[in-house]
Amino acid sequence: MIRVGIAGLGFMGMVHYLSYEKLRGVKVAAIGETNKKRLQGDWRDIQGNFGPAGKMMDLSGIDTYTSLDEMFEDPNLDMIDITLPPAMHADLAIKAMKAGKHVFCEKPMSLNAADCGRMLRASQNTGKHLFIGHVLPFFPEYAWALKAARSGKHGKLLGGSFKRVISDPLWIRNFWSAEHVGGPMLDLHVHDAHFIRLLFGMPSSVVTHGRQRDGLAGYWNTQFCYDKTQTAVNATSGTIDQQGRPFLHGFEIHFERATLVFEFAVIGKEGKYLCEPTIFDNKGKAKPVKLPGGDPMDSFATEIREVVTCLRQDRPSTILDSDLARDAILLCHKQTQSLLRGRSVKI
Numbered sequence: 001m002i003r004v005g006i007a008g009l010g011f012m013g014m015v016h017y018l019s020y021e022k023l024r025g026v027k028v029a030a031i032g033e034t035n036k037k038r039l040q041g042d043w044r045d046i047q048g049n050f051g052p053a054g055k056m057m058d059l060s061g062i063d064t065y066t067s068l069d070e071m072f073e074d075p076n077l078d079m080i081d082i083t084l085p086p087a088m089h090a091d092l093a094i095k096a097m098k099a100g101k102h103v104f105c106e107k108p109m110s111l112n113a114a115d116c117g118r119m120l121r122a123s124q125n126t127g128k129h130l131f132i133g134h135v136l137p138f139f140p141e142y143a144w145a146l147k148a149a150r151s152g153k154h155g156k157l158l159g160g161s162f163k164r165v166i167s168d169p170l171w172i173r174n175f176w177s178a179e180h181v182g183g184p185m186l187d188l189h190v191h192d193a194h195f196i197r198l199l200f201g202m203p204s205s206v207v208t209h210g211r212q213r214d215g216l217a218g219y220w221n222t223q224f225c226y227d228k229t230q231t232a233v234n235a236t237s238g239t240i241d242q243q244g245r246p247f248l249h250g251f252e253i254h255f256e257r258a259t260l261v262f263e264f265a266v267i268g269k270e271g272k273y274l275c276e277p278t279i280f281d282n283k284g285k286a287k288p289v290k291l292p293g294g295d296p297m298d299s300f301a302t303e304i305r306e307v308v309t310c311l312r313q314d315r316p317s318t319i320l321d322s323d324l325a326r327d328a329i330l331l332c333h334k335q336t337q338s339l340l341r342g343r344s345v346k347i
């Protein structure tokens with residue numbers, strides 16, 4: 001049995017907790033959180049943009065800590081699951097690994113590439129696994145695209161276009177603070193930066209144009225440039241100033257013999273496909289593709305199953321790998337630099 005301590009029981013802490021409940025061979029044995037009400041099982045004030053509402057929980061049999069340092073020293077724990085605000089990820093992940101625990105840390109890995117480097121070195125020096133919670137490749141549409149790319153069944157990957165735009169998320173504290181969350185680049189687009197890195201590798205440079213807010217990228221278009229190939233990749237991301245469309249994401253991915261497309265949005269309170277997953281083949285057909293699931297909670301359970309499997313087999317994950325997550329942070333910073341300087345930036 002793998003015994004996990006969750007550090008930070010907010011929205012994501014709850015999502016992870018409910019995911020562990022669905023899995024075999026792993027259990028939440030401890031929770032570290034400064035909010036005492038939540039440690040007593042009153043999760044009714046937890047709010048997020050998907051999943052069930054928080055409710056009263058029975059936490060009997062789970063050790064609770066108001067001090068994360070004390071939880072990290074608990075000899076009964078194998079892994080610490082970090083679902084704390086981004087600015088806390090680096091130092092606490094390092095502390096947990098030094099205390100002999102494997103770490104599964106929510107995205108973004110950290111707010112800057114130097115901190116990601118420190119985390120990677122701590123993982124190497126302690127021999128502890130460090131998985132970063134990039135859940136997007138476990139969403140059915142992205143899993144479909146990743147599988148197609150890895151199988152090679154449609155021929156070579158030629159490029160793609162990625163989109164992730166939300167209404168200004170008034171519900172996220174410190175969203176527009178570089179020190180705390182990092183705005184839409186590090187909170188939102190990092191998902192696509194990671195997916196682009198996963199599919200196409202690291203580009204040689206990026207060119208980003210767009211508008212800024214408080215010195216952060218606000219809404220932008222990025223061209224990811226791959227000098228040695230004709231791979232054509234771009235992304236649009238950021239926030240709009242009006243409320244009412246809290247979420248939109250989608251892609252168009254080009255292969256030699258097929259193009260994969262989809263776009264999904266929450267408009268008002270209703271989530272719907274603006275374009276259902278569709279494959280255009282070389283025979284001129286547009287075939288809608290029925291994908292399993294659709295509840296984001298299932299994607300988190302699948303992501304955490306991957307963590308548990310890798311831990312059991314004592315191997316890294318090809319998706320939740322911390323080098324890939326560091327590259328995603330690096331890409332985000334280069335994109336911001338390009339937007340602020342108004343020119344192309346080498347990677």
Ligand SMILES: NC(=O)c1ccc[n+]([C@@H]2O[C@H](COP(=O)([O-])OP(=O)(O)OC[C@H]3O[C@@H](n4cnc5c(N)ncnc54)[C@H](O)[C@@H]3O)[C@@H](O)[C@H]2O)c1
Binds near residue numbers: 012032085
């Ligand atoms: N993968 C996704 O789709 C997704 C979605 C939402 C959030 N996230 C990520 O999850 C992470 C957490 O976000 P969230 O929305 O759950 O935040 P949140 O604010 O809801 O939860 C953070 C929790 O950490 C607790 N905390 C803060 N400092 C603490 C300390 N010193 N000791 C113990 N507990 C402490 C807070 O009290 C709070 O309960 C962020 O990195 C965010 O980017 C990922």
